[in-house]
Amino acid sequence: IVTIELSDKERKNGLLKQICKEKERAEEAVHFNDDNQLFYCGAGRTSFAIDPYGFFKLCGSLSHPDCVYDLRKGSLREAWDRFVPQVREIRTEDEKCRKKCLGCPLINLCMWCPAASYLECGKLDGWVEDFCQLAHARAEALGTV
Structure with a gap:
């Protein structure tokens, strides 16, 4: 490689x-x-992705169940203002x-x-x-x- x-x-x-x-x-x-x-990367800072099923993701590759937001059950504003900070605060x-x-x-x-x-x-x-x-x-x- x-x-x-x-x-x-x-x-x-x-x-x-x-x-x-x-x-x-x-x-x-x-x-x-x-x-x-x-999360130290740019995921959810300046961009996001929405998959064909209506799931909001902080980045296109982030598919963990705790890190996707169903836009059919909430709004884009809720996803950006509440969900993104919640995901970015995940600790190990x-x-x-x-x-x-x-x-x-x-x-x-x-x-x-x-x-x-x-x-x-x-x-x-x-x-x-x-x-x-x-x-x-x-x-x-x-x-x-």
């Missing part, structure tokens, strides 16, 4: 930008690790997630997020070994380790 990514100039530049974000996020990682907050008590993911300086290179975690392992706060290995391979290939 890394070889293919680095052979594409745009993708390589995108990864290098992620490294810059990584440095900016270093202090935030300590904050998130302290309060166990899962999973020690592995806190140490291996939320506190990791390579989190922007692995692309871990609660939505991807749920899709991979059925938990919003699950550690995904493949993401971790990929992040370390990217960091090594880009000379940031």
Whole structure:
């Protein structure tokens, strides 16, 4: 994967930008690790998605049952004003997630997020070994380790 990514100039530049974000996020990682907050991404901050069944999601990939709002039973205003803050306040008590993911300086290179975690392992706060290995391979290939 890394070889293919680095052979594409745009993708390589995108990864290098992620490294810059990584440095900016270093202090935030300590904050998130302290309060166990899962959602540090942009989900529900400036955009959202509505699936064909009328379910409001903070992002198109976030399909966990506790993170979707049925617009047939409520309004868009309720979803945005009440539901989004509720989801963004979800915390983890999973020690592995806190140490291996939320506190990791390579989190922007692995692309871990609660939505991807749920899709991979059925938990919003699950550690995904493949993401971790990929992040370390990217960091090594880009000379940031």
